[in-house]
Amino acid sequence: MEADAAKLIGAGIAAIGTGAAGIGVGNLFGQFLQGALRNPSAADGQFARLIFGFAVTEALGIFALLIALLLLFAV
Numbered sequence: 001m002e003a004d005a006a007k008l009i010g011a012g013i014a015a016i017g018t019g020a021a022g023i024g025v026g027n028l029f030g031q032f033l034q035g036a037l038r039n040p041s042a043a044d045g046q047f048a049r050l051i052f053g054f055a056v057t058e059a060l061g062i063f064a065l066l067i068a069l070l071l072l073f074a075v
Helices: 002-038 040-073
Strands: none
């Protein structure tokens, strides 16, 4: 009984990472847009870094979701 409760609590805590990834992606694109509006000529040079940051942030969110699902169904 306690193991089931601990499993659910752990999955809930791991699922916080998916929300944090959403906040991170929003912050990433917001800061890029702010910088691009301040200096439009440098925006093209920073776009590759933006996409890399997006991919890493989303990967961390997917990993957090994977851990949550593993805790719920595999353990």
